Amino acid sequence: MERLEEKLKILADAAKYDVSCSSSGSKRKNTGGIGDASYSGICHTYTEDGRCVSLLKILLTNHCIYDCAFCVSRRSNDIQRAAFTVEEVVQLTMNFYRRNYIEGLFLSSGIFKNADYTMERLLRIAKKLRTEERYNGYIHLKTIPGASEELIQQAGLYVDRMSINLELPTDAGLKLVAPEKDHDSVRKPLAFVNDKLKQYKNEKKSLKHIPSFVPAGQSTQMVIGATPENDYEIMQVADDFYTNYNLKRVYYSGYIPIANTDSLLPQIGTKPPLVRENRLYQTDWLMRFYGFKIHEILNPEFQNLDLEIDPKLSWALRHPHLFPIDINTADYWTIIRIPGVGRQSAMKIIQARKFGKLREYQLKKMGIAYNRARHFMICADSLITLGDIKMDNVRRHILQGTLHNQSSVTQLSLF
């Protein structure tokens, strides 16, 4: 049992750079056994880095035939190696789940022997959980690039989500640090699962007893800051994958330097680009939920996100002619473009204004970031400012408001 703890330490540590921990998107019900899926997902705890712990995220093994410079488990790296047995993973998952520690299992693996050999073992674990343990909790399984379509399709019938990581945003970047890999080997299985997903969905319409196939869809991950791609390139890739492969999520993972001899990569001691990562996620949200098109936020003239302010505010400052927006008449999709107003607040505004024109004091209490939003909207009693809004002033104002405690505020020139 000592050995099991040792293995868990090694294989959890090796799996943690996969940032996805989402347990959402599945409606799997408990059918006479244990467990079900919570559609919105549940974070059972948070690590000291503030990340959600929803799933037991482990590698089956960290033995790997590949030698990707950015990866801790690469074959040339001198680290402790370990491998779980199928039974060990099943027991860990069941015992953690029964104690309400987790929503389910996130299982990935280094490639040992070959792709099919690895995929076959991952599949065996998923199958055993579903059929022998009668487990209906969440399962997120990595698709192993290069594995046979037959194995991938079978796995899809037992799991809730599948994912394959792009690793680096562009093929050129990938070639630099992982010459044995390419994006095509990621695109192919993603496309295959996506086609199957559509097929099962269609059949489900006409036939009742079609099993669900990857009900929570697919996702992928890109490492940010290891190679020189700019934000425009990164988001173009994300947009491509959302559009053409119907991905549920694209994850952006700020590169955390690990011991390596590759001089191309940032070295140990370099801070992970956490702010940049956050800005990319904000952009991702604007594209998926706020009706923004990628070229509105990033384009050949504006290739990198502003680290000081969020991308919606940055967009608004670049488009002064679209503001201020009258919250008493504008539609939902216009209101959510106001910096500081989220989707929930926008809905509240739409509902509340049916009872009478909304005034500033009411808006202040609705849960919006009023100090940011006020520059971009007018209420029933707002004073009308004549002429254009001076966006430089607005930016300075907002930055001062958010950073007033910090001494290092960069003053912007007032011309």
Next chain:
Amino acid sequence: MIYSYDGSYQGLLTAVFTAFEYKEYNVKLALDSELQGALFDQIKHISSDSTKSNRVYQGLYKILPQNKAMDFWRAFLSEDPEIRQTIFELIIKSFKNDISILQNYGDERVLRFHQALRKVNRERHRMKAFVRFQKDNNGMYVSIVEPDFNVLPLIISFFKNRYADQPWLIYDNKRQYGILYDLHTVTEVTITKEQSKALQHPGQHIEVDATDSLYTKLWQSYFKSTNIEARKNLKLHLQHVPKRYWKYLPEKLDKD
């Protein structure tokens, strides 16, 4: 006019019934216990009446979708006296004028109501996340919690559906009652003072199953191994896992 009642939801609905019966809409609610011995002729004592409260309850279901009708009860579980008054007033308003009153976010009472509702729903979600079972030597999965609000009634169906094949007990140590599942139904249980004192130190007093400490330990080491030191952000950590929940979370009790 002051209505004094027992503080239960049934009592509050009875008060609503009474308000309509006597056309008294400008009413302040007070608890029986607060007004004991007070001699005001403006006080009407409301005794909880299941027939009357049921009529109000059914009435709400008639004018509102089920989920919205339940919201009054959910907000009530926040145990906040001010919110009870707000709920009372909003139920009366819903019956009198228009059910859409609940969407008037420009109205302060409506906002307060939704804030309370949000707090209760968040606590309910937290309990789904933070309940930690220990398996005792009878095979019963036991958990002790101290939620900010009285949310156990709101998590019954979640735990019953999910952990259908194992008996479990979730005990609210603050409010001194628990919910017990015996593989068939969920019942409310209370335990003696001594028993509940013992629960203050879980692990020492629950006779745990032999393998239980092993999995607690494995969970603690998993929790540590999955953390990324270079991304340390204790502020965010504390925001998501406030300290008051730590004493029942094994991953936060690990000393080494």
